[in-house]
Amino acid sequence: MADNVVYGTVEWYDKYQDAELEKVRYEQIKCSLDPRHDRRRRIGNLRLILPTSHIGDFIWTIYSECIVSDRVLNLFKDSGFSGFEARTSEIVRVRRLPKNERDTIPRIWELVTTGTAGDASPESGIRLLYRCPVCDYTRYSSFQEGIIVDAQQWDGTDFFTVKGYPSFTLIAERVKDLIVDHRLTNCAIIKATDLRWGKLPRPEEHPENFIPAEEGRPKTTCQLRTST
Ligand SMILES: [Zn+2]
Incomplete structure (x- = not known):
């Protein structure tokens, strides 16, 4: 286990693997x-195909959607946790699952984070680099020393995100304690300030990748003068 991992093990990745999706509809x-701003938004519920016969308390899809079993959802609800919505989902197939174990497939829910901590603290290095005036596409800079939450902007929820990083689910200390106490599987926890960017290109170093070339540069250059 790496030093900065609070909870979880790398073996889970091979054991459970990411779920595939069946018949997903997008807008x-x-x-x-x-x-380059074109994108898609999923509409409708998730239908999962699990690649292995192991079913964890948490399931992650290939697109990083977070799914929990009925048991986990009830633990969260009974603890009074806030900042999430549970959407109906279903496991439609489990590869390599013996026929006589089919009735062990649990009821599942997509856990959608709704809590927010607004803009990350400027100390984290995260700032808005660009917002498209036409389609509202946004691009934020990379984090330097992990994600640092600005307590003033946090809405006090237990599950939340900061702007620019919607797939980085942040959790309050008491959610971590519950996950660890119940030894829930397939859910690794790392301190938000220990997140490292790694070798990926940093968006702030390549604005040409998402800012249209015409912007910030007049199409024709003219000179104003009093007479010709
Ligand atoms: Zn755009």
Whole structure:
């Protein structure tokens, strides 16, 4: 186990693996200014295909959606946790599951984080780099020393995110304690300030990758003068 991991083990990754999705429907978002802003938003519920016969308390999809079993959802609800919505989901297939174990497939829920801590603290290095005036596509800079939450902007929820990093689910200390106390599986926990960017390119060093070339530079350069 790496030093900075609060809870969890790398073996889980091989044991459980990421779930695939069946028949997902998306809504397309097109940008007339820059096709690189085109993106899609999922509509409808998740239908999962599990690649192994091991079913953890948590399940992650190939797109990093977070799924929990009925038991885990009830633990969260009974603890009075806030900042999430449970959406109906279902496991439609489990590869390599013996036929006589099919009735062990649990009821599951997609855990959608709704809590917010607004903008991350400037100390984290996270800031808005660009917002498209046409399609509202946004790009934020990388974090330098992990994600540092600005307590003034945190809404006090137990599950929350900061702007720019919607797939980084942040949890309050008491959620961590519950997960550790119940030894819930397939859910690694790391201190938000220990997150490291790694070798990925940093968006602030490559603004040309998402800011349309025309912007910030007049299409034709003219000189104003009193006479010709
Ligand atoms: Zn755009």
